[in-house]
Amino acid sequence: MSQVVIIGAGPTGLTLAMLLAQRGIDVKLIEASRNFRRTFRGEALMPSGLEAIEFMGLTDLVARIPHRPLDAWEFVIENRSIFRVDEPMEPGGKPCTLISQPAFLEGVMAEARQYPNFEFIAGTAVRDFMWENDRAVGVILGDDRQIDAELIVGADGRSSIVRQKAKLPLDRQSQNFDILWFKLASSPEFEAENIFYSIISGHDGFGLFLGCEGLLQIGWSLHRQVGDDANAWQRINWQAKLVAAAPDWLVPILQQQKIDRPVLLSVTVGLCPQWHAPGVLLLGDAAHPMSPVRAQGINMGLRDAIVTVNHLVPLFQRHAQLTEIDAVLPQIQAEREPEIIQIQKLQHAEINQGELLRNYAPLRYGVSWLAPHLSLIRNRLRQSWVDRQLLLRQGVTSVSLKV
Numbered sequence: 001m002s003q004v005v006i007i008g009a010g011p012t013g014l015t016l017a018m019l020l021a022q023r024g025i026d027v028k029l030i031e032a033s034r035n036f037r038r039t040f041r042g043e044a045l046m047p048s049g050l051e052a053i054e055f056m057g058l059t060d061l062v063a064r065i066p067h068r069p070l071d072a073w074e075f076v077i078e079n080r081s082i083f084r085v086d087e088p089m090e091p092g093g094k095p096c097t098l099i100s101q102p103a104f105l106e107g108v109m110a111e112a113r114q115y116p117n118f119e120f121i122a123g124t125a126v127r128d129f130m131w132e133n134d135r136a137v138g139v140i141l142g143d144d145r146q147i148d149a150e151l152i153v154g155a156d157g158r159s160s161i162v163r164q165k166a167k168l169p170l171d172r173q174s175q176n177f178d179i180l181w182f183k184l185a186s187s188p189e190f191e192a193e194n195i196f197y198s199i200i201s202g203h204d205g206f207g208l209f210l211g212c213e214g215l216l217q218i219g220w221s222l223h224r225q226v227g228d229d230a231n232a233w234q235r236i237n238w239q240a241k242l243v244a245a246a247p248d249w250l251v252p253i254l255q256q257q258k259i260d261r262p263v264l265l266s267v268t269v270g271l272c273p274q275w276h277a278p279g280v281l282l283l284g285d286a287a288h289p290m291s292p293v294r295a296q297g298i299n300m301g302l303r304d305a306i307v308t309v310n311h312l313v314p315l316f317q318r319h320a321q322l323t324e325i326d327a328v329l330p331q332i333q334a335e336r337e338p339e340i341i342q343i344q345k346l347q348h349a350e351i352n353q354g355e356l357l358r359n360y361a362p363l364r365y366g367v368s369w370l371a372p373h374l375s376l377i378r379n380r381l382r383q384s385w386v387d388r389q390l391l392l393r394q395g396v397t398s399v400s401l402k403v
Contacts, residue, residue, distance in 0.1 A: 003316050005030065005139055005149035007126050007162050011101065012284035012301035013155030014108050015056055019309045021118035023403065025316045028147055030139070032125035036102040043098040043212055044295035048395035050094050052302035055401040058108065065103035068212040069095040071193040077200045077357065078368035079247045083382040089389065098212040129165050135322065136166065136279035151325055152280045158268045160286035166277040172270040173344070179292055180233060180262040182218040186210060187253045201245040203358050218242070219292070220262065234261060267292060271340065276329035283308060288340045291347040294392045300340060303399045307335050313403040339396040346392050
């Protein structure tokens with residue numbers, strides 16, 4: 001029998017598999033895709049994620065793969081720069097760093113494959129669970145293979161099959177926006193400094209930065225209203241739309257681009273009241289899909305993996321009973337859930353700030369006219385934003401690898 005079967009080879013599942021295999025635990029990692037080159041993968045490691053990477057011994061890997069630290073954050077409202085914050089924000093701290101997630105996953109996979117107790121099964125989805133006395137004891141794959149397991153870990157994202165098969169409900173938070181993601185050719189203006197621009201113009205808003213693999217990336221907030229045509233965005237001339245919302249300095253750059261139809265990223269945010277069932281544990285976005293604000297999904301998932309290893313390794317190394325394994329699963333949730341709840345609240349507060357500017361024109365125009373000219377207002381806005389970022393960057397609780 002396999003000790004642990006992990007479903008989903010994203011950052012959470014793959015790093016968990018590597019850490020368990022390093023410590024002598026038999027692991028099978030199952031991934032429905034055949035490779036890591038998906039259309040969209042989060043790139044940003046906050047200091048909390050970089051700390052997790054360091055605990056995992058993967059700092060050298062990040063240095064070898066395409067990566068790009070952010071130099072600053074800048075906010076532009078109605079064509080005026082409001083304030084800028086340089087990275088790192090904390091004295092002696094680490095800057096938010098963009099990484100190539102496919103390259104990172106390939107590197108972690110190479111590390112995991114060194115261990116004979118690790119097996120990777122790609123290109124086959126999980127179809128169902130095997131049950132014994134109301135406990136999940138294995139998985140049935142799409143090709144009818146059956147794999148026994150002492151524990152099934154669902155790290156298969158916000159649309160988790162594991163969550164569905166284990167009948168673990170997800171409490172969804174109300175969201176009124178999705179993200180349209182554009183990848184464009186780079187421009188010399190972005191090479192000297194990599195600045196993450198947050199741009200608001202009228203009711204429109206988007207983020208802009210240079211990705212670690214040399215492409216300009218734009219995330220456009222697509223707001224939804226009851227009764228809206230869900231496919232209307234596909235008929236928009238996006239080059240004209242972006243140009244109309246862009247500050248003056250960005251307009252000629254966008255006019256020179258070939259802008260194809262963007263990728264729609266549906267925003268799902270929520271929290272499972274219970275992350276576990278007998279024989280099953282949910283982690284990462286499977287247990288708590290995060291808002292895209294400040295790229296918390298990958299950072300929280302890496303921290304989930306570390307806490308899970310701390311709890312599971314001693315049990316599996318001494319060949320604990322299945323009842324003992326099930327008994328520790330609520331402890332993993334209890335350790336991780338407070339941080340997730342607080343981070344989701346902080347993300348929601350950031351969204352509310354943006355919504356206030358988007359929906360209340362007098363405030364938006366007042367900020368855009370006064371902040372560039374009055375240092376007192378500019379500095380207060382800047383400090384207020386920095387204060388709100390610290391926990392989103394550093395994490396809420398202390399997490400370290402103990403085994």
